[in-house]
Amino acid sequence: MPDSIYTSHVRRELDFSGPIQRGARGMKARRVQEWVTFHGFATPVDADFGPATEIAVQLFQEANGLTASGIVDESTWDQFVAPLARALAPMQIAADDTLAKVLLRVAQQHLAQHPLELGGENRGVWVRLYMGGNEGPEWRWCAGFITFLLKQACSLLACPMPIHGSYSCDSLAYQAQMAGLYVRGTSLESGAISWAELGDTQIFLVRRTSTDWTHTGLAFAGVLDTFATIEGNTNDEGFNNGYEVCQRTRGVSEKDFIRLPV
Numbered sequence: 597m598p599d600s601i602y603t604s605h606v607r608r609e610l611d612f613s614g615p616i617q618r619g620a621r622g623m624k625a626r627r628v629q630e631w632v633t634f635h636g637f638a639t640p641v642d643a644d645f646g647p648a649t650e651i652a653v654q655l656f657q658e659a660n661g662l663t664a665s666g667i668v669d670e671s672t673w674d675q676f677v678a679p680l681a682r683a684l685a686p687m688q689i690a691a692d693d694t695l696a697k698v699l700l701r702v703a704q705q706h707l708a709q710h711p712l713e714l715g716g717e718n719r720g721v722w723v724r725l726y727m728g729g730n731e732g733p734e735w736r737w738c739a740g741f742i743t744f745l746l747k748q749a750c751s752l753l754a755c756p757m758p759i760h761g762s763y764s765c766d767s768l769a770y771q772a773q774m775a776g777l778y779v780r781g782t783s784l785e786s787g788a789i790s791w792a793e794l795g796d797t798q799i800f801l802v803r804r805t806s807t808d809w810t811h812t813g814l815a816f817a818g819v820l821d822t823f824a825t826i827e828g829n830t831n832d833e834g835f836n837n838g839y840e841v842c843q844r845t846r847g848v849s850e851k852d853f854i855r856l857p858v
Contacts, residue, residue: 605729606684609721610677616668620645628668630714630721631676632656641715679709680721689752696797696856699749703814703826706745711828712840718829722841726828727763736837738812739765741828742799745814758857765809769801772854781851784821791818799854800825800846802836809852811836821848 609627616624625645632639632652637659639652650666657664660675668676683706689698714720719731726740743761750757759771772778781803783789800823802811813827825846831838834846 603728606725608729609725610680610684612670612673616645618645618647618650618666625649626715627721628653628676633714634679634712634721635676641720680725683709683711684748687752693753694796694856694858695749695753695755695758696795696858698753699745699856700797700814700816700826702745702749702752706741707826707841707843710840717839718837730763735763736829737763738827738829738836739763739768741841742768742812742814746799759854765801765812766807768799768812768854769809769852772799777855777857779853779855781848781853784818784848784853791823794818794853795856795858797856799856801852801854803850803852815846815851815853818848822846823848 613624616628620628621644623643626641626643628645629639629641629643629649632649633641635656637652637656639649653668653672654664654666657672662672662675685705687701687705711722712720713723717733718735718737723731723735723737726737726744727735728740740763743763746757746761758777759768759775762768762771769778779789779794784791784794796816798815800813800815801809804810811827811830813825813830815823815825817824822845825844826841827844828841829838830836830842830844831840832842832844834844
């Protein structure tokens with residue numbers, strides 16, 4: 597994908613910074629623990645590369661045809677971060693591609709890698725990716741997920757962002773209102789606007805009050821009073837502080853939308 601998306605915090609998650617082995621502490625050790633856990637070789641994510649982490653690395657290396665040294669060399673690191681690289685990979689852009697089409701394909705590309713929290717609430721490599729390097733209980737990441745996808749799609753199309761983006765659902769709603777892209781869900785419910793008029797893909801917002809929105813994600817395939825979603829910081833039950841990216845079906849009630857420009 598275009599270099600413009602590879603900001604410093606993204607590069608920190610992708611780039612090999614040298615061998616990592618038993619005795620390492622801090623973020624280097626945490627990243628190793630996050631990745632082996634992500635790949636199915638769970639170990640505590642405690643930022644201390646001890647014997648348990650070493651065994652998990654060895655098992656990962658054996659499963660991937662690598663030398664089972666327990667040391668994270670460049671080949672091991674590349675295998676670790678392969679899902680992240682696939683999520684960020686460039687894609688073919690056709691002459692008739694719109695932002696709505698490309699944004700949905702970008703979202704599906706991320707969904708295919710099953711991003712999820714690692715090492716605690718709102719923590720881990722995927723959270724840091726979507727939240728500008730930030731993580732922790734206070735960093736709910738649904739809006740960051742949508743903002744990152746929007747930046748990635750706009751970079752691929754070499755087009756400006758329709759809204760600036762934010763880590764806050766409220767801020768996304770206000771930006772859309774200022775840009776003339778905000779659509780009340782009640783307009784869909786009443787028939788004042790149709791899904792066809794709204795477009796193929798939208799950003800949805802879960803409305804708590806007329807000035808407060810608690811969750812966001814990508815909406816598509818709207819029919820009558822339901823639509824499909826790809827959303828982050830949720831789960832199969834649709835919780836607004838979940839642990840993964842997943843695809844769901846939602847109802848229009850208590851939702852608002854951000855229309856994407858054609």
